[in-house]
Amino acid sequence: MTIDDLRRARKAAADSMSERAEALAALEAAETPDAAAISAAETAFETAQGAFEAADKQVKRAEAVEAAKAAAAGPGDTDPGATPGANLGAGAAAGAGAAAVPKDPAHKGIEVGLIVGALAAQKGDLGRAVAQLDRAGFGQVAAALNATDATAGGVTVPRPLAADLIEMLRPRVVMRRAGARVVPMPAGQLRKARQAGSASAGYGGETVAPRASAPGFDAVDQSFKKLRALVPISNSLLSYSSLQMGALVRDDLLKVMGAREDLAFLRGDGTNEAPKGARNWIPAGHWLGAVAGTDALAIDKALRKLVSLVEDANILMVTPGWIMRPGAKNFLAALKDLHGNALYPSIDARGELMGFPIHTTTQLPNNLGAGANETEVMFADFSYLVIGESGLLRIAQSTEAAYLDANGEMQSAFANDQTLMRAIAEHDFAPEHEVAIAGLQGIGWAL
Numbered sequence: 001m002t003i004d005d006l007r008r009a010r011k012a013a014a015d016s017m018s019e020r021a022e023a024l025a026a027l028e029a030a031e032t033p034d035a036a037a038i039s040a041a042e043t044a045f046e047t048a049q050g051a052f053e054a055a056d057k058q059v060k061r062a063e064a065v066e067a068a069k070a071a072a073a074g075p076g077d078t079d080p081g082a083t084p085g086a087n088l089g090a091g092a093a094a095g096a097g098a099a100a101v102p103k104d105p106a107h108k109g110i111e112v113g114l115i116v117g118a119l120a121a122q123k124g125d126l127g128r129a130v131a132q133l134d135r136a137g138f139g140q141v142a143a144a145l146n147a148t149d150a151t152a153g154g155v156t157v158p159r160p161l162a163a164d165l166i167e168m169l170r171p172r173v174v175m176r177r178a179g180a181r182v183v184p185m186p187a188g189q190l191r192k193a194r195q196a197g198s199a200s201a202g203y204g205g206e207t208v209a210p211r212a213s214a215p216g217f218d219a220v221d222q223s224f225k226k227l228r229a230l231v232p233i234s235n236s237l238l239s240y241s242s243l244q245m246g247a248l249v250r251d252d253l254l255k256v257m258g259a260r261e262d263l264a265f266l267r268g269d270g271t272n273e274a275p276k277g278a279r280n281w282i283p284a285g286h287w288l289g290a291v292a293g294t295d296a297l298a299i300d301k302a303l304r305k306l307v308s309l310v311e312d313a314n315i316l317m318v319t320p321g322w323i324m325r326p327g328a329k330n331f332l333a334a335l336k337d338l339h340g341n342a343l344y345p346s347i348d349a350r351g352e353l354m355g356f357p358i359h360t361t362t363q364l365p366n367n368l369g370a371g372a373n374e375t376e377v378m379f380a381d382f383s384y385l386v387i388g389e390s391g392l393l394r395i396a397q398s399t400e401a402a403y404l405d406a407n408g409e410m411q412s413a414f415a416n417d418q419t420l421m422r423a424i425a426e427h428d429f430a431p432e433h434e435v436a437i438a439g440l441q442g443i444g445w446a447l
Helices: 003-028 035-072 110-121 126-135 139-146 159-167 174-178 243-267 296-311 326-333 345-350
Strands: 154-157 181-184 189-197 216-223 225-234 287-292 320-324 356-360 374-381 385-398 402-404 410-412 418-431 437-443
Touching: 003 035, 110 126, 110 139, 110 154, 110 159, 110 225, 110 243, 110 385, 110 418, 126 139, 139 159, 154 159, 159 243, 159 385, 174 243, 174 320, 174 356, 174 385, 225 243, 243 418, 287 296, 296 374, 296 437, 320 326, 326 345, 326 356, 326 374
Parallel strands: 181 385, 287 437, 320 356
Antiparallel strands: 154 385, 189 216, 225 418, 320 374, 374 437, 385 418, 402 410
C-alpha cells in the first residue's frame, strides 16, 4: 500500500470511530437507557478506536520511512572525466560516473522525463534506473527516484517532481490557464460546504416578532478520476540519459495529458469515470442556445447577456474570462459596426472582450448543430472552478504492449522496437457554484 492508501484507510477508520461515538451518545441520551445496547455500543467504539490507532501508527511509520529514505538518498560516485549523456544502456559498467549536471530553470519538469526514460531502459528495475541516472550525472534525480517505492502498478514519481510536471500543464490546459483553483485531494475525496440559500433580514416595529430564517447548505463532492497517458518511446533513444531525451519524453507526456485533460474539464459528461466538464455544469438558465453569426447587434447582446447572467448571480468576478475557439475569437475581432469600425477593437489590442481576457482552445468543437458549423463560447469567473488533484504521477512500462496510434490503428511496441510508457494522474473538476458559468452556441462563428 502507498502512503496515500494508508492515509485513506486512516480517514475511513476515523469516520467509523465518529459514527460509533454518535451512536453511543444517542443511546446514553435516551429517556430509558438500554444497558445492554450501551455496553455493545461501547465495545464497538473501543474496536473502532483501536482500528484508528493501528491505522494511525501505519501512516506515521510510512511517513518516517519516507523521510528517512529522502534523508539517506544521495548521488553516488562520480567520475569528472566522463560526460553527461554518454551511452548508458543496461550493460554500462557500474561506477562509470559523470560530472554532475547543474539544475537549469529552463528544464523544469525534465526530471520526470529522465526518470521515465531510465525506468524504460532498465525494464522497470528501480535500482538499475537509479544507477543509470547517477552515472549520467543526474545525481539529484537519482536521489529523488531512490526515495520512492516500486509497486505492482509501476513507480510513483516523487511529489516535488510530479508537481513540476503538473504545473507545466497550465499553459496547455485552458481551465488551468484561465485561473481555476487547484486544491489537493490526498485522501482521494474532497467535500466542500456550499451555501445554497441565505438567511433573511427585515425591519419591524417594537412589538412585531421577526420571522426566523436560516441559511441553507449543501455540498460539492469531488473524487479521483484517473487520467491515463500512453507514450511510445524508441528503444534507440532510451539507451541515452540526456537532457534531450528527458525533454522529449517530458513534452510527449505533457502533450497527451494536456489534450485529454483540457477536453475533460471543458466538455466531459461525467461518465466512464471521467470528470464532468464546465459545459455540463452550466445551469439551463445560463445557456443561451444558438446565436446566429449574421447579426452583429444580436451577437453583442448575447455576449453581454452571458456576463450579466454571471454578475446577477452575486458572483464576485475575481478571475472572470472567456473560453472559445481561436476561430470564434477571430470572427468576433472581425465584426464591424454600422460605420465600418471594429466592434471589439480590444480583442486585437489586448486579447480581451468587454474587458475580460479571452482564453482559446481547439478542444471546443466547431462542427456542432445540423449544419455542422456551430461552436461554443463560455464565460465564467474561474476562481469558482476547482480542480482537485492528488499531486502524484505513477508510471509503468512495457515492451510487449499494443496501443492505438493517432489514426486509431493498433500498433505493437515489440514489433516497432519501442517501449510503451503509461502515466497515471488523478484529479477531478467541479465548480463551487454552477451559476459562475454561462455559455452559448454560436452558428457560423468562424471566418
